[in-house]
Amino acid sequence: MGIVLITGATAGFGEACATTYAGKGFDVIITGRRKERLDALQTxxxxxxxxxxxxLNFDVRKEDEVKAVLGTIPEEWRKIxxxxxxxxxxxxxxxxDEGNTDDWDAMIDTNVKGLLYVSRTVIPWMRSRTMGHIINIGSTAAKLVYAKGNVYCATKAAVDAISQGMRIDLLPYRIKVTAIHPGAAETEFSLVRFKGDExxxxDVYKGFIPLTAQDVADVVYYCTSLPPHVCINDLVMTPLQQANAYYIDKK
Known part of the structure; x- marks a missing residue:
């Protein structure tokens, strides 16, 4: 079927995407910082x-690791x-005014710079083949800023803008670019945000039925399964009880 590369594959959307593509017969490149989880998923x-x-066990935030690990994979795996x-x-x-600057750095370095480092490595391989599809996972937070979401919302707005820029720059090479913006999804997302406070x-997901990681993986796969001449540029998905990043009808 082909080769798919998924960053952040040790949990949530990434793990679900890896499982979905593997189930469709794709060979899979999985990346993550947690080696034990990565090895378990590979097995x-x-x-x-x-x-x-x-x-591939590396941190997308570290450009030298991206180059050293991802940038040196065998030739046969570069046909992504x-x-x-x-x-x-x-x-x-x-x-x-009360933001933790370490948190800001973590979000900017991962959500924006990590995406850029990985893309900068992979795009030349796609360009040489005049084909490929890039899926950038954004958020409804890219479309509407909510209280206390400031920097996170900014990083996802950056993903939205970068996706638009990629689409323009890569047009001559027939490389598709799709930004997918999920709303509330019950993964490790909130557990990470609240530093392990279960x-x-x-509480974030009480009173409504959130998206699952599999819901998002199904949409990711759908976008990449369309005919060669069709590209979904921008897609926002939410649970039924959510209108946007701010409005959720909880019962």
């Missing part, structure tokens, strides 16, 4: 689907058909 995908899996820039996080929830994380 599971290989045993369950009989496909080839390349597990789909790149899913999924690695990302929200850290903290505070007003701008009660706060669970």
């Amino acid at each position: 599971r995908l290989t045993q369950e689907f009989g496909i080839n899996v390349l597990a 058909d789909v790149l899913v820039n999924n690695a990302g996080l929200a850290a903290g929830l505070s007003t701008i 009660d706060k994380a669970k």
Whole structure:
């Protein structure tokens, strides 16, 4: 079927995407910082689907690691058909005047610079083949800023803008670019945002049925399964009870 590269594959959207593409017969490159989880996923995908899996343990925030690990993969693995820039996080929830600058750095370095470092490495391989599809995972926060979301919303707005820029720059090379912006989804997202506070994380999803990681993975795969002449540029998806990043009808 082809090769898909998924960043942040050790949990949430990334893991679901890896499983979905493996189930469709794709060979999979998975990346992540948590080596034990990465190795476990590699073993599971290989045993369950009989496909080839390349597990790359590095931090997308570190340009030298991206170049040293991803940039030196064997030639046969460079024929990447789909790149899913999924690695990302929200850290903290505070007003701008009380923001933790370490949290700001983590979000900017992961959500924006990490996406750029990985894309800068992979795009020349796609360009040389005049084909490929890049999926950038954004957020409804890219479309509407909410209270105390300041820097996180800014990073996802940057993903939106970068996606538009990529689409323009890569037109001559017939490389598709799709930005997918999920709304409230129950993954490790809130647990990470609230620094492991399980009660706060669970409260986020009370009173409505959130998206699942599989919901997002299904949409990602759909966008990459369309005919060669069709490209979904920008897609916002939410649970039924959510209108945008701010309005959720909880019962």
